[in-house]
Amino acid sequence: MIFERMEHEDYEQLVFCHDKTSGLKAIIAIHDTTLGPALGGCRMWDYASEEEAIDDVLRLAKGMTYKNAAAGLNLGGGKTVIIGKPDQKSEFMFRALGRYVNSLNGRYITAEDVNTTVQDMDYIYEETPYVTGISESYGSSGNPSPKTAYGVYISMKRTAKEAFGDDSLKGKKIAVQGVGNVAYTMCEYIHDEGAELIVTDINEDSVQRAVDNFGAQAVGIDEIYSVDADIFAPCALGGILNDETIPQLKVKAVCGSSNNQLKEIAKHSKMLQDHGIVYAPDFVVNAGGVINVADELQGYNEERATKKIEEMYDQIGKIFDIAKRENITTAEAADRLAEERIEGYKNVSSTFSLHNKSLIETRKNK
Numbered sequence: 001m002i003f004e005r006m007e008h009e010d011y012e013q014l015v016f017c018h019d020k021t022s023g024l025k026a027i028i029a030i031h032d033t034t035l036g037p038a039l040g041g042c043r044m045w046d047y048a049s050e051e052e053a054i055d056d057v058l059r060l061a062k063g064m065t066y067k068n069a070a071a072g073l074n075l076g077g078g079k080t081v082i083i084g085k086p087d088q089k090s091e092f093m094f095r096a097l098g099r100y101v102n103s104l105n106g107r108y109i110t111a112e113d114v115n116t117t118v119q120d121m122d123y124i125y126e127e128t129p130y131v132t133g134i135s136e137s138y139g140s141s142g143n144p145s146p147k148t149a150y151g152v153y154i155s156m157k158r159t160a161k162e163a164f165g166d167d168s169l170k171g172k173k174i175a176v177q178g179v180g181n182v183a184y185t186m187c188e189y190i191h192d193e194g195a196e197l198i199v200t201d202i203n204e205d206s207v208q209r210a211v212d213n214f215g216a217q218a219v220g221i222d223e224i225y226s227v228d229a230d231i232f233a234p235c236a237l238g239g240i241l242n243d244e245t246i247p248q249l250k251v252k253a254v255c256g257s258s259n260n261q262l263k264e265i266a267k268h269s270k271m272l273q274d275h276g277i278v279y280a281p282d283f284v285v286n287a288g289g290v291i292n293v294a295d296e297l298q299g300y301n302e303e304r305a306t307k308k309i310e311e312m313y314d315q316i317g318k319i320f321d322i323a324k325r326e327n328i329t330t331a332e333a334a335d336r337l338a339e340e341r342i343e344g345y346k347n348v349s350s351t352f353s354l355h356n357k358s359l360i361e362t363r364k365n366k
């Protein structure tokens, strides 16, 4: 059944990693390496079953292929999941994972994701160079969340332009679901521009921090969908744009950081469009973090990375334009943009070049 799915959705590789001493149980999925090595974060989650973990890593790895392609990076898509509760973490668990990552010889490069930190990446770095988002003391880029937040803010401005004819967020009401690492910094940018915030989170301290620092209005977990607001920013979970929630939305636009927001991509992106809601595709909006960590591969330069994140404004605009021109949803337009870049490169890479690590180059060095 797994090979059937891999064949159907063009996955390249699925690696199961086990280390008895540290308790590591991890799965690395590599979806597509046409554009370059697969780059994607490492998530730690207490999955209810192994099937759920496999499904998650496959979905997330494919998402990274599209994210990296649409962001204009020369990188493919992959992801790691570690099965377990975050309080079961240890130095040796991440070092064991680092050795597995190293064994892939550069086909996959890891980074932070939900429940993993810069410290965890530093442990992986003890075992392999194929890790990003490591400490700034190594001349590296550190925690990607603030850059992801900046990218969401830039994308939100372009989305506001599409929905309201003006990219200013001043006076706009923004409903934020989940005020964690990314969303807190995103709220800072939005608040500084003069927007009003309505927030919810399952963590009361996170809500209180936004109330105290940004004068945000706090609402209940289920209330966030139906509040009177201009833009909805999902920054917590996947699958939250669905048959039950979309009819409740009063906003004119959706733009947030969480991955896989649409429960069913085709159905729910069309449903948003039919409700007159501008949807900014999640994997384009939340690419700031991966753009930032990818810059490490050239020797990290914050100015260069930030400039590339600011280019997301035009990239989102391009997606809105394609959707209008082709009469498709913005989700379909984003997929098309990513797929065309991957297909285009297949033609370029069919031409022999010594730039690729060729057999002849290897022999020359012997």
Ligand SMILES: NC(=O)C1=CN([C@@H]2O[C@H](COP(=O)(O)OP(=O)(O)OC[C@H]3O[C@@H](n4cnc5c(N)ncnc54)[C@H](O)[C@@H]3O)[C@@H](O)[C@H]2O)C=CC1
Residues within 6 Å of the ligand: 113, 114, 115, 144, 145, 146, 148, 177, 178, 179, 180, 181, 182, 183, 200, 201, 202, 203, 206, 221, 235, 236, 237, 238, 257, 258, 259, 286, 287, 289, 290
């Ligand atoms: N950190 C990064 O650089 C990137 C993050 N993302 C995505 O953005 C989202 C947020 O990421 P982070 O801020 O790093 O994670 P986080 O774990 O710091 O924040 C998520 C927040 O959502 C809250 N939450 C969980 N369930 C909730 C619910 N049912 N209702 C309301 N709030 C709920 C949590 O309490 C937490 O405060 C995730 O989906 C992640 O995959 C995507 C790209 C990069």
Ligand SMILES: CC(C)CC(=O)C(=O)O
Residues within 6 Å of the ligand: 039, 040, 041, 042, 064, 067, 111, 112, 113, 133, 144, 259, 286, 287, 289, 290, 293
């Ligand atoms: C920092 C990124 C590599 C995190 C990631 O995997 C993502 O963008 O979803």
